[in-house]
Every structure is written in structure tokens, then in C-alpha cells.
Amino acid sequence: MQLGPGSVPPRDGPPPAVRVRDLARHYVVHRKAPGVLGSLRALVRREHDLVRAVDGVTFDLAEGEIVGFLGPNGAGKTTTLKLLSGLLHPTAGEARVLGHDPWRRDHVLLRQLSLVMGQKNQLWWDIPARETFLLNKEIYEIPDRQYRESVDELVDLLDLGRVLDVQVRRLSLGERMKCELAAALLHRPRILFLDEPTIGLDVVAQKAIRQFIDAYRRRHRATVILTSHYMDDVKELCERIVVIDHGRVIHDGALAEVVAAFAGYRVVEVRFDRAVARADLEAHGVVAAHDGATATLHLPREEVSARAARLLSSLPVADLTIEEPPIDDVIRQVFATGRGRAPEPVDSAVAPT
Numbered sequence: 001m002q003l004g005p006g007s008v009p010p011r012d013g014p015p016p017a018v019r020v021r022d023l024a025r026h027y028v029v030h031r032k033a034p035g036v037l038g039s040l041r042a043l044v045r046r047e048h049d050l051v052r053a054v055d056g057v058t059f060d061l062a063e064g065e066i067v068g069f070l071g072p073n074g075a076g077k078t079t080t081l082k083l084l085s086g087l088l089h090p091t092a093g094e095a096r097v098l099g100h101d102p103w104r105r106d107h108v109l110l111r112q113l114s115l116v117m118g119q120k121n122q123l124w125w126d127i128p129a130r131e132t133f134l135l136n137k138e139i140y141e142i143p144d145r146q147y148r149e150s151v152d153e154l155v156d157l158l159d160l161g162r163v164l165d166v167q168v169r170r171l172s173l174g175e176r177m178k179c180e181l182a183a184a185l186l187h188r189p190r191i192l193f194l195d196e197p198t199i200g201l202d203v204v205a206q207k208a209i210r211q212f213i214d215a216y217r218r219r220h221r222a223t224v225i226l227t228s229h230y231m232d233d234v235k236e237l238c239e240r241i242v243v244i245d246h247g248r249v250i251h252d253g254a255l256a257e258v259v260a261a262f263a264g265y266r267v268v269e270v271r272f273d274r275a276v277a278r279a280d281l282e283a284h285g286v287v288a289a290h291d292g293a294t295a296t297l298h299l300p301r302e303e304v305s306a307r308a309a310r311l312l313s314s315l316p317v318a319d320l321t322i323e324e325p326p327i328d329d330v331i332r333q334v335f336a337t338g339r340g341r342a343p344e345p346v347d348s349a350v351a352p353t
Contacts, residue, residue: 276295
């Protein structure tokens with residue numbers, strides 16, 4: 001587990017599929033005061049700001065690994081993916097993708113990676129998706145047999161049989177996103193960068209996309225970096241997360257380790273046989289919600305068993321469940337710690353003796 005930019009310890013075995021060391025991308029932007037006076041001053045003397053979009057990012061990805069790349073808006077996630085795809089050149093640092101320098105745009109590498117951005121379209125809106133597939137076949141020089149096999153596989157995994165010959169503009173958002181993924185994977189890339197692939201989709205479409213991503217990764221041993229603001233995507237697909245904020249990696253570790261390190265409590269849901277006063281609950285832990293007959297408590301992780309036992313023995317409990325805190329809350333704690341703030345206290349109550 002890693003907090004701060006740090007360095008990645010050497011690993012035994014084959015070289016990583018993606019290797020990133022101190023990667024940085026800085027921009028110089030013009031700053032102008034508002035109004036006519038500000039414009040006149042800018043003609044005489046321009047003022048500039050240095051924006052550190054990516055600022056010393058370091059991590060490794062093993063072949064076949066899927067990693068959640070998380071951070072708030074403007075943290076540097078998309079810029080990092082564009083750097084690793086070769087769309088942007090770095091200000092400093094280095095990266096190797098399948099042993100290649102991505103900024104050289106070698107055809108050998110380009111045929112093995114794909115970048116899918118949920119807010120960008122590669123499909124032509126006025127023609128059916130199948131015709132875009134044929135265009136990509138020629139761009140990537142996919143042999144006829146492999147193309148047919150890939151289309152059949154993707155149509156089956158994504159359930160696209162009904163929509164391939166429908167004008168793209170007439171498809172729903174979920175159907176378009178499935179076609180976008182299919183178009184990006186026709187050449188069977190070994191490296192897959194997914195930037196918000198489920199953005200704007202309903203829960204059914206999100207679930208279908210997640211199942212497809214996992215099936216594709218397992219079938220082709222693909223290495224995947226996934227950015228998403230939907231924590232269900234991360235929970236279902238990723239065992240490891242890399243958290244980035246203000247262009248710097250503030251945490252890198254297994255998802256379970258992150259939960260243990262940054263959530264010092266567990267969530268206890270309680271249902272009572274009769275109404276219980278809030279004051280009677282506050283002696284056991286932090287009361288997050290209470291309506292008399294039910295309650296949600298936050299209990300210190302290391303004391304949860306003992307305190308749950310006291311709850312059962314001292315109050316009319318009909319049912320009790322213990323769960324991990326929502327991953328959204330955990331990630332917010334990671335952001336707070338990375339920005340120099342201490343995690344929020346999980347329990348101000350004094351347990352009864």
C-alpha cells in the first residue's frame with residue numbers, strides 16, 4: 001500500500017504491461033483580469049500560470065490486471081490516459097506500454113491498445129455501427145477471418161444483434177456505448193484505457209457494460225485502467241485502485257486495504273422489536289440514522305464485535321447486520337488525507353464499561 005507519490009518496489013516475474021515513472025504534464029496558461037482594463041493590461045504584460053495537470057505519477061500494471069484510476073474532476077486522470085496512449089507528450093518522466101514508448105506512436109503498439117472515452121464518440125452518427133466497424137477493420141488491417149470472429153464475439157457479449165444495422169443517431173445512449181466499445185475492441189487490444197465508460201447510463205446498462213469488460217479481460221488477458229465516478233464499477237471490477245489528486249498519486253493499493261486503512265469503522269444496521277431512544281444508542285457508537293424502530297450505527301472497526309454483542313444483550317434487537325462502509329465514503333477519506341486533512345473521527349462515544 002502506498003501513500004504519496006513514492007516509488008514502486010521491484011516485482012518478480014515478467015515485466016509490467018504498463019510502467020510509469022515520475023510522469024508529468026504541465027501547461028502554461030494565460031491569465032487575464034476581467035473587463036476592458038484587464039484586456040489592455042494583457043496587451044502590455046501577459047501574466048501566466050503553470051498548471052500541473054500530471055505531476056510525478058508512478059505506478060506499474062501487470063498483464064491482465066484491471067485497476068481503478070480514481071480522483072475528483074480535474075485530478076489528472078484523463079490527461080494520464082492520453083499520455084499513456086501517446087496523444088500527449090509529457091513534460092517530464094517516462095512510460096513504457098508493452099515495452100514501447102507510447103509517444104513514438106509505433107504501429108506495433110497502436111494495434112495493441114485502445115482508449116475509450118465515455119464522453120467522446122468514434123461512431124459516425126449518420127450510418128449504422130456496422131459500417132464504422134468496417135472502417136476500423138481497414139484502419140487496423142484486421143484479417144477477414146479475425147474480423148468476423150471479433151464481430152461475432154462482441155455481438156454475442158454485448159447483445160448487439162438488433163442494433164448493428166440501425167443508424168447510430170437512432171440508438172439509445174446505452175446501445176451507442178456498447179457499439180463504441182465494440183468498435184474499440186475489434187482489433188483485440190491487449191491494453192485498454194477506459195475513461196468513464198458508463199457515464200450517463202442507467203443501472204441496467206452499467207451492469208451490462210461491467211460484465212462485458214470483465215468477460216473481455218478474462219478472455220484476452222487484457223490489461224485495463226478504468227476511470228469512473230460510479231463506485232459500483234470499481235467495486236465489481238477492480239481489486240486495486242490508484243487514487244490521484246492535483247496530478248499526484250496519493251494512494252495505490254488493494255481496494256480491501258484502502259477500506260481498512262481509511263475507514264476506521266464498520267456500518268451496523270439494526271432493527272428493533274420496539275422503538276428505542278436515540279440516547280440509548282449513542283452509548284454504543286455514532287448514530288448515523290435513527291427512526292425509532294431502526295438505526296444505523298458507525299462502530300470502531302477493532303471493537304465492532306464487542307459493541308455489537310453489547311447491543312444484542314442490552315437492547316431489544318430483532319435483526320442486526322454488519323457491513324463495510326460505502327466505497328464512496330472511503331474514497332472521500334482518501335482525498336481528504338491526500339490533501340493534508342486528517343480522516344474524520346469515527347466514534348466520539350464512550351463505550352459502557
